[in-house]
Amino acid sequence: xxxxxxxxxxxxxxxxxxxxxxxxxxxxxxxxxxxxxxxELIVTECPPDELxxxxxxRYGNHSALSARGCMAKRDCKQVHKLRFRGTVYTMTYACxxxxxxxxxxxxxxxxxxxxxxxxxVAVAAGSL
Amino acid sequence: xxxxxxxxxxxxxxxxxxxxxxxxxxDTQESLRLCWGHILTKHNIRNVDACFRKLxxxxxxxxxxxxxxxxxxxxxxxxxxxxxxxxxPMVEEFDLKLNxxxxxxxxxxxxxxxxxxxASKLPRVKEINVxxxxxxxxxxxxxxxxxxxxxxxxxxxxxxxxxxxxxxKEVTAGVDRLYSIPSTNLYHQGSYLCExxxxxxxxxxxxxxxxxxxxxxxxxxxxxxxxxxxxLPGGRLLPAPDVLPPHHLLLSLSPLHMxxxxxxxxxLFLSLGVGLKMACQYTGIRGVTYNTTASASVPQxxxxxxxxxxx
Numbered sequence: 001x002x003x004x005x006x007x008x009x010x011x012x013x014x015x016x017x018x019x020x021x022x023x024x025x026x027x028x029x030x031x032x033x034x035x036x037x038x039x040e041l042i043v044t045e046c047p048p049d050e051l052x053x054x055x056x057x058r059y060g061n062h063s064a065l066s067a068r069g070c071m072a073k074r075d076c077k078q079v080h081k082l083r084f085r086g087t088v089y090t091m092t093y094a095c096x097x098x099x100x101x102x103x104x105x106x107x108x109x110x111x112x113x114x115x116x117x118x119x120x121v122a123v124a125a126g127s128l
Numbered sequence: 129x130x131x132x133x134x135x136x137x138x139x140x141x142x143x144x145x146x147x148x149x150x151x152x153x154x155d156t157q158e159s160l161r162l163c164w165g166h167i168l169t170k171h172n173i174r175n176v177d178a179c180f181r182k183l184x185x186x187x188x189x190x191x192x193x194x195x196x197x198x199x200x201x202x203x204x205x206x207x208x209x210x211x212x213x214x215x216x217p218m219v220e221e222f223d224l225k226l227n228x229x230x231x232x233x234x235x236x237x238x239x240x241x242x243x244x245x246x247a248s249k250l251p252r253v254k255e256i257n258v259x260x261x262x263x264x265x266x267x268x269x270x271x272x273x274x275x276x277x278x279x280x281x282x283x284x285x286x287x288x289x290x291x292x293x294x295x296x297k298e299v300t301a302g303v304d305r306l307y308s309i310p311s312t313n314l315y316h317q318g319s320y321l322c323e324x325x326x327x328x329x330x331x332x333x334x335x336x337x338x339x340x341x342x343x344x345x346x347x348x349x350x351x352x353x354x355x356x357x358x359x360l361p362g363g364r365l366l367p368a369p370d371v372l373p374p375h376h377l378l379l380s381l382s383p384l385h386m387x388x389x390x391x392x393x394x395x396l397f398l399s400l401g402v403g404l405k406m407a408c409q410y411t412g413i414r415g416v417t418y419n420t421t422a423s424a425s426v427p428q429x430x431x432x433x434x435x436x437x438x439x
Contacts, residue, residue, distance in 0.1 A: 031156060033156060039157065040160070042160055044176035045174050045175055046175070046177075047168060070177050085149065085152065
């Protein structure tokens with residue numbers, strides 16, 4: 001509900017701010033949590049050379065954990081074990097290079113391209 | 129070079145195994161509020177990721193925090209209260225405000241130190257099992273630096289398993305953090321409490337329980353062995369095979385021999401019995417006459433004994 005109210009603001013940020021101001025990359029942040037846990041997403045700014053990520057923690061085939069934030073580009077492909085509250089999970093990461101691009105449940109190349117298209121369309125519309 | 133090393137450290141911390149449990153005690157929403165205004169001074173950006181890594185480093189993978197959190201059964205609730213008492217006021221103070229990472233570092237370290245000091249005072253009973261007459265040692269060690277002006281007080285509550293301070297009686301007071309009993313006796317069994325004071329403040333309280341296993345059972349076995357050995361010639365447990373004891377000789381005889389021998393002995397006893405009866409008849413008269421003249425108060429049973437003796 002709360003997130004819905006932020007959607008217009010998000011799109012404003014997404015469309016206008018980063019491309020115009022050349023700001024640091026902004027991503028949503030959420031610590032490593034149970035996938036079902038509902039937490040209000042907050043915004044974090046990435047240091048240079050970092051991308052937004054969305055992580056999935058798997059216990060066997062069951063995806064149990066999720067996390068979001070910024071991470072170094074070269075770490076995006078890594079798969080590693082994480083001990084969380086006494087259980088070991090396998091963490092995998094999906095990175096994306098775009099403001100707030102880790103907002104949705106699944107970060108995909110398709111989403112990234114859609115966002116980029118929208119941004120470029122907006123920029124083109126703005127310049128016309 | 130430097131930033132990449134730093135990042136590597138950060139990443140390794142982020143992905144390192146956390147052994148303590150900050151997130152078990154502090155609600156995620158509160159941590160998000162706490163970390164919202166975390167400024168990475170190096171890049172002058174508001175970075176939440178680094179703040180959470182900091183929390184992980186200072187609380188979760190901090191050996192001192194882990195050690196201090198090893199409290200007695202049921203005291204995890206107190207741990208939560210102690211950590212909340214440190215973190216929640218900070219959350220209110222930092223809420224929606226920007227603060228540099230250095231400020232966060234300093235404040236969170238202080239919070240961790242306070243938590244360690246407070247959690248170390250929670251009861252934690254260390255069990256020590258010792259055999260009677262052997263040595264037992266207890267060390268009043270804590271996983272943090274202690275001031276120089278400490279006083280260590282050892283207290284003892286005989287037999288009972290307790291963590292109630294008023295049940296203990298003071299044994300020693302000084303600076304020695306080691307308590308050693310050279311030869312543990314049964315009366316040493318009970319609860320021990322080591323308390324460290326800095327000035328008038330109690331900063332450490334450690335509990336021990338010494339359980340003494342009596343040596344009676346094992347002692348008896350040892351004594352029996354010594355006894356058996358001393359009875360045998362030359363301390364040997366088994367006699368030499370060529371020297372057979374007399375009862376051995378009997379056992380080696382065949383049943384036929386045994387039957388013959390028994391018959392022979394029976395015959396001998398029978399013939400003796402006839403002779404004996406005749407002898408009794410003869411001496412009996414003499415015995416009685418003898419006794420009546422000597423003493424009339426002698427009981428009948430003794431009389432017969434006397435009669436037999438004279439035979």
